[in-house]
Amino acid sequence: LNFGEKILYGFLYTFVYAFSLLPLCILYIISDGLYIIIYKIVGYRKKIVRKNLTDSFPNKTEEEIKKIEKGFYHFLADYFVETIKLMSISKKEISRRVKFSHTELLREAEDKGQSSSVFLGHYCNWEWVTSLGLQIQPSTYVCQIYHVMENRVFDKLFLHIRERMESKCVPMSNILRKRIECNREKCPMVIGYIADQVPFWNSIHYWTFFLNHDTPVLTGAETLAKRFNDRCLYLDIKRPRRGYYNLEFKLICKESKDIPNWEITETYYKELEKSINDQPEFWLWSHNRWKRSREKFIKKFGYDPVAEQNKNNK
Numbered sequence: 001l002n003f004g005e006k007i008l009y010g011f012l013y014t015f016v017y018a019f020s021l022l023p024l025c026i027l028y029i030i031s032d033g034l035y036i037i038i039y040k041i042v043g044y045r046k047k048i049v050r051k052n053l054t055d056s057f058p059n060k061t062e063e064e065i066k067k068i069e070k071g072f073y074h075f076l077a078d079y080f081v082e083t084i085k086l087m088s089i090s091k092k093e094i095s096r097r098v099k100f101s102h103t104e105l106l107r108e109a110e111d112k113g114q115s116s117s118v119f120l121g122h123y124c125n126w127e128w129v130t131s132l133g134l135q136i137q138p139s140t141y142v143c144q145i146y147h148v149m150e151n152r153v154f155d156k157l158f159l160h161i162r163e164r165m166e167s168k169c170v171p172m173s174n175i176l177r178k179r180i181e182c183n184r185e186k187c188p189m190v191i192g193y194i195a196d197q198v199p200f201w202n203s204i205h206y207w208t209f210f211l212n213h214d215t216p217v218l219t220g221a222e223t224l225a226k227r228f229n230d231r232c233l234y235l236d237i238k239r240p241r242r243g244y245y246n247l248e249f250k251l252i253c254k255e256s257k258d259i260p261n262w263e264i265t266e267t268y269y270k271e272l273e274k275s276i277n278d279q280p281e282f283w284l285w286s287h288n289r290w291k292r293s294r295e296k297f298i299k300k301f302g303y304d305p306v307a308e309q310n311k312n313n314k
Contacts, residue, residue, distance in 0.1 A: 009153045020087035027081040039073035045286040052285045056211040071281030083127045094131045102249040109231040115189040117225040117232050119268040121196040122284035124237040133166030143168040144192035193221035206262045210269050214294040222264045229257040234271040
């Protein structure tokens with residue numbers, strides 16, 4: 001950071017840290033006010049949210065869609081204050097609020113010197129998932145893949161927040177190098193991939209039917225997992241009440257190198273869809289996830305990708 005950025009970072013850090021010291025009960029009151037602003041007054045990305053919900057759940061009534069929509073904006077406001085709270089919350093307190101189950105699936109792999117790839121989505125509070133680092137033995141490198149922010153001040157602040165709970169952030173561009181380094185040092189890794197993002201056109205290698213849409217999906221996480229023969233798991237998250245999360249590891253495969261291409265990705269999306277159907281208000285509906293349609297792909301590249309997949313699978 002240059003001098004001006006350091007000054008801005010110091011000011012922002014102080015402000016966010018002071019704000020985070022407020023008890024969660026107070027932060028949730030602020031969240032209730034924030035909900036009114038972003039939903040009732042500003043209408044933040046309301047058209048995208050409504051379209052995503054309506055297209056994803058064609059059998060739900062307008063009343064049911066509006067209920068999910070309101071629940072989503074309530075959660076979005078909660079996500080904001082909960083993320084700020086991560087700036088100062090104690091390790092003991094977050095361990096009380098975030099409960100992991102079936103972590104023995106990770107430990108079994110660790111004991112064999114095997115790395116684990118954990119697939120999750122922008123579902124419930126994915127920032128608090130970084131507390132997984134508190135559950136894993138120190139000899140294992142726990143990390144999550146992240147996109148470097150263009151604003152260096154905000155990037156540094158979020159890195160600090162995300163790395164407070166013994167879990168490291170690795171830029172997407174550096175993950176292969178880090179994997180090779182840990183493999184050479186015989187250091188097992190637990191790597192979190194938030195894979196429910198929109199791939200660039202030239203990075204589309206697989207389509208799946210997800211939430212009533214033909215959906216192009218990222219496959220880099222599966223490719224990397226298979227290269228290093230990782231154990232693959234899905235992280236199912238439930239939010240029983242405000243400020244509390246139950247996270248369950250579900251095994252996709254014990255060894256990935258011989259799994260047929262895209263089977264891991266397909267299983268991940270089926271599991272994510274189950275989670276969303278169970279508590280739909282907790283997924284990040286404000287992203288324009290289906291802007292790369294199958295029709296646009298055909299027009300751009302001159303062939304039907306799903307027809308090609310079906311032909312290759314026969």
